[in-house]
Amino acid sequence: MNIVVLAKLVPDLVEELEIDDSGIALDMTWLRLIINELDDHAIEEAILLKERTGANVTVLAPDIEGVDDILFTAAAKGADRLIKIVGDYESGVNNLGLARVLTPVIKDLQPDLILAGVEAHEDLDGSIGPLLAGYLDLPFIGYVASIELEEGKATATKEYPGGLSAEMEVALPVVLGIQVADEPPRYVAVSKVRQAMKTAEIEELEAGDFDLSGGPTIDRMYQPEVGESATIIDGSLDDIADSLIGIFKELGVQ
Amino acid sequence: MPIRETFWNIPHWAEIAQYLVGLLTILIFSYGVIRRVRRWLQGRPQRRIDRIGSRLWSVVVQAVGQARTLQDIYPGIMHLTIFWGMIALLIGTILATVDWDVAHLLFNVQFLTSWVYVSYELILDIFGVFLLIGLGMAIYRRYIIRPDRLANMPGIGFKRDDAYVLIMLGLIGITGYLVEGLRIAVAQPDWAPWSPVGNAIGNAFIAFGDPSNRFLHYALWIIHILIAFVALASIPYTKFWHLIAGPVNIFFRSLEPAGKMSAPTSEEEPGVKEWRDFSWKQLLDFESCTRCGRCQDVCPAHASGFSLSPRDIMIKLDTFIWQPTNGRNMLGDTISADELWACTSCQACVDICPVFNDQLSSIIDMRRYLVLEGDIDPQLQDALANLGRYGNSFGKSERMRAKWTKPIQPKIKDARRDEVEYLWFVGDYASYHTSMTDKTLMMAKVFQSAGLDFGILYDGERNSGNDVRRVGEEGLFDMLAEKNLVTFSKSTFKTIVTSDPHSFNTLKNEYSENGNDHYSVLHYSQLFDQMITSGQLNVARKLGYKVTYHDPCYLGRYNGEYDAPRRVMSALGCELVEMPRNKENTFCCGAGGGRIWMEDPPEVAERPAEMRVKEAASLSGVSILVVACPKDLVMFQDAVKTADLEGKLVVKDLIELIVEATEMNLSETEEQN
Known part of the structure; x- marks a missing residue:
């Protein structure tokens, strides 16, 4: 059983985001990158599956600054193979471009299961899972919260809004978008990561030129604009009701 | 003439038989001793000679x-x-x-x-x-x-x-x-x-x-x-x-300073999973325990209803080693993770043990294994992840570390660029915690008006790692210490001063083994004591308060500093009424050893901090509890609320008393802005 997990780095929202001079992109100077949280869950789910079934786990990530850290951390958790896709990410790569580059790589790896975080906060052209599934001609289930593996098939529990869940049986191979792992991502001691840095090897694959066609074009990127602030109505229940009625009338509510 | 008639009335054969029985006794005794010593030697090496x-x-x-x-x-x-x-x-x-x-x-x-x-x-x-x-x-x-x-x-x-x-x-x-x-x-x-x-x-x-x-x-x-x-x-x-x-x-006790924790005995396998992973000295600890229970009596976790008793840790480990285990594991079945995580690392058990056992070192070594296994409290996990990523447990950007300095004019020197006499190591709580930053501002103001030549490291400072180490995350401690030491080496200063006893302890005792001891480390109470004595800090008004004082574990028990804060309070005109548990017998607030990052389990009846504020409030005529540790302030202010003592007891940082007694005008800085 081969599992391939996609992981990528996204801007860490701990830092204040700033728009660069072009007005259509984030200013990268002050940005700090962090693993996409849901990709972290996807890695955890893959490791849990490995622990249950003995599957082989490969983690695949674009070569952006900090990628070695997340790959070595994955190795410290138990990932067997680490691959980073080297390429020119400076000018911005969308998910379509990334999916096109990843398709042949993933085909070569002959996975039974492909896991990715179901979304990332900087996905502008849709999340990567369905795009990949399209190029690979494989089924896709998103918002998956739990996976059971059997010979040739998987049972995925998909979460719906409103607290609904559905169990779906799907033939392998399949692309799954992970919403949450069965258990929260584990803590990896720093010494284990340091050990992984000494023992694990990161393979490098060339991305070549990215084909970004089909994605949206950004006209303007801006901070949320502050609207009028809310008014808090104080007083007794009757007073509050009276002022509310007053406000409704003023606004022309019939 | 009086003379001892040995073997009076004892026939000669009995005298000889006695020596034969004596020989047998020696054989049985020696076998027992050899059996014990061979067991010790199965532990990991540790130098103690x-x-x-x-x-x-x-x-x-x-x-x-x-x-x-x-x-x-x-x-x-x-x-x-x-x-x-x-x-x-x-x-x-x-x-x-x-x-x-x-x-x-x-x-x-x-x-x-x-x-x-x-x-x-x-x-x-x-x-x-x-x-x-x-x-x-x-x-x-x-x-x-x-x-x-x-x-x-x-x-x-x-x-x-x-x-x-x-x-x-x-x-x-x-x-x-x-x-x-x-x-x-x-x-x-x-x-x-x-x-x-x-x-x-x-x-x-x-x-x-x-x-x-x-x-x-x-x-x-x-x-x-x-x-x-x-x-x-x-x-x-x-x-x-x-x-x-x-x-x-x-004889084989540790002669190192209490605040200097032993590094793991094995680099390949840090932490203790099986009993043979303990050092021979730790195995000797378990055997030396007489079950006197003094450690249990002073343990804040035990008093609060946590499952931990340092006495039981020693007894259970000794029993586990010497009796059939029937397939039970040491960790999990004999010693639970809950027990180990309950420890506040206050050192009270270690300091009271009549046979000089080091219960804490065994607890930390077992924690080290739990950390490796990722078997930790979710909140603690977040804190450690934040510390690894941002260098503070609050999960805030390091660029926000010196945000509190914004209202201060003139700007505080950056010790990485300008030479200073005192490097003020501010610490996480004083930098980020909302109930602390006003005290941090006060300290800056006092330093400035006393003309102290000082600077801070701004976004270059990282958590000192004292509590990280006691959680059992040695690798993260090393990483934090390395980063701080690199920053120190690029800065020019003579003395480090900090208001945080935890940072004080680790900077003083544990950073030196990483090769840097070209500076001395002072707790702010020690610096203020010197400044008052030398006249650099002028006490304009005797406060006349009746106060009590809580000795922080890492200042008092760990580093023996009991007098400096007391001298400062006395110089400020405060009458100190001691709590029953003071100085060496101080009672931990419950925050140490990483506990401040963990959730308390439901069996905890009364948290250590609540017991402590009640102890303070029970003193007649005392309405102020003075603390000299940012974590104490946070813990006790919270405990005053939960113990329903608001209006009866106020928790004050030592710096607040100094500001009052020196009649410093704090609004001045803000007006200039």
């Missing part, structure tokens, strides 16, 4: 002199009388043996004669009385008073073992007196009054029975001898073992 002189002196003061044992009066005197009673009788027996079977047998001389002999008899009689008094106190305490700390032992067989020791010692003492009394009753030597107890017993025999009953004497002598030999032979197999393990453990 430096400074032989200090080690021997420790044994003299603590084993022979029983200094720590005596800190608790009743059990201290109880133990001292039993110990010295027994030791004197043992020395007496050895002297008699040498007198008779060495000096007399080989050289036909005896030294237990004339005045030497009568004083020998008198002294032994008196020490025998000490022994019996001590045993009486022990029996009264163990079976009538029944203190909590002797109850609820984790396992069976301990009651029998405890009783065995008391019974054997009692029998040795009583049969010894009876044998002596019978001998005196029959022989009636002139010098009998020099053995007052034996003489009294002899007179009783004369009054009530047949004083010529040599058979009774003979039988009692055999019983006395057999009991003594059984007791000796049983030393390595029973609670008596502490007679040997205790002093040996004291």
Whole structure:
């Protein structure tokens, strides 16, 4: 059983985001990158599956600054193979471009299961899972919260809004978008990561030129604009009701 | 002339038989000792043979002199009388043996004669009385008073073992007196009054029975001898073992500063999973434990209802090693993760142990394994992840670390660029916590107006790692320390000052082993003490407050600084009323050892901080609890609310008192902005 997990780095929202001079992109100077949280869950789910079934786990990530850290951390958790896709990410790569580059790589790896975080906060052209599934001609289930593996098939529990869940049986191979792992991502001691840095090897694959066609074009990127602030109505229940009625009338509510 | 007639009334064959039984005793004893030592040697190596002189002196003061044992009066005197009673009788027996079977047998001389002999008899009689008094106190305490700390032992067989020791010692003492009394009753030597107890017993025999009953004497002598030999032979197999393990453990105790935690004994496999992963010295700890329970009595986690008792950790580990495990694991089945995570690393157990056990080091080593396994509290996991990523537990950007300095004019120097005398290591809580930053501003203002040449590291500072290390995340501690040390090496300063005792401890004691000790480290209370003494800080107004003060574990117990904060309070005109638990006996607020990052389990009845604020509030006329630690302020302010003491007790940082007494105008800085 081969599992391939996609992981990528996204801007860490701990830092204040700033728009660069072009007005259509984030200013990268002050940005700090962090693993996409849901990709972290996807890695955890893959490791849990490995622990249950003995599957082989490969983690695949674009070569952006900090990628070695997340790959070595994955190795410290138990990932067997680490691959980073080297390429020119400076000018911005969308998910379509990334999916096109990843398709042949993933085909070569002959996975039974492909896991990715179901979304990332900087996905502008849709999340990567369905795009990949399209190029690979494989089924896709998103918002998956739990996976059971059997010979040739998987049972995925998909979460719906409103607290609904559905169990779906799907033939392998399949692309799954992970919403949450069965258990929260584990803590990896720093010494284990340091050990992984000494023992694990990161393979490098060339991305070549990215084909970004089909994605949206950004006209303007801006901070949320502050609207009028809310008014808090104080007083007794009757007073509050009276002022509310007053406000409704003023606004022309019939 | 008074002379010791050893083996009076004892046939020669019995004398020889005694030596044969003695030989057997030695064999059984030696086998037991070898068995123990071989077990120690299965532990990991640890170097403990430096400074032989200090080690021997420790044994003299603590084993022979029983200094720590005596800190608790009743059990201290109880133990001292039993110990010295027994030791004197043992020395007496050895002297008699040498007198008779060495000096007399080989050289036909005896030294237990004339005045030497009568004083020998008198002294032994008196020490025998000490022994019996001590045993009486022990029996009264163990079976009538029944203190909590002797109850609820984790396992069976301990009651029998405890009783065995008391019974054997009692029998040795009583049969010894009876044998002596019978001998005196029959022989009636002139010098009998020099053995007052034996003489009294002899007179009783004369009054009530047949004083010529040599058979009774003979039988009692055999019983006395057999009991003594059984007791000796049983030393390595029973609670008596502490007679040997205790002093040996004291000899091999750590002589490092308390605040310097041992690094893991193995780099490949840090942490302890199986008992063989402990160091030989830790294995010796478990065997030395006498189950006295003093550590349990002072443990804040135990007092709060956490599942931890340092006493039980020692007992359970010893039992696990020596008894069949029946497939149970050490970690999980014998020692639970909950117990280990309950520890606040306050050091109270270590500091009170009469045999100098280091319960904390074993707890931390087992935590180290739990951390490797990722078996940790979710909140702690977040804190560690944040510390690894941002260098602080709050999960905020390091660029926000010095945000609190915004209103300050002139700008505080950046010690990485400008040379300063004092590097102010601000610490996480003082930098980020919303209830602390106003105190941090006060400190900056006081430093500035006193003309102190100081700077901070701005976004270059990282958490010092004191608590990270005590959580058991050694790799993260190394990483944080390395980053700070690199920043230190790029900065020019003479002294580090910090308001955080945890940072103070690790910067002072643990950063030096990483190769940098070109600076000294001061707690802010020490610096203010110096500034007030030198006149650099001018106390304009005596406050006249009646206050009490909480000694932070990492300033007091760990680093012995009790006086500086007290001198500062006194200089500010505060009358200090001590809480019952003060200085060495201070009671942890519950935040240390990473506990501040963890959720309290539901069985916790009353948190340590709540107990502590109640202790402060119970002092008459005291309405201010002064603290000298940012974590204390946060913990106690919260506890004042949950313990419903608002309006009765106010928690104040030492810096607030300084600002009041120096009549500093704080709004000034803000107006300039």
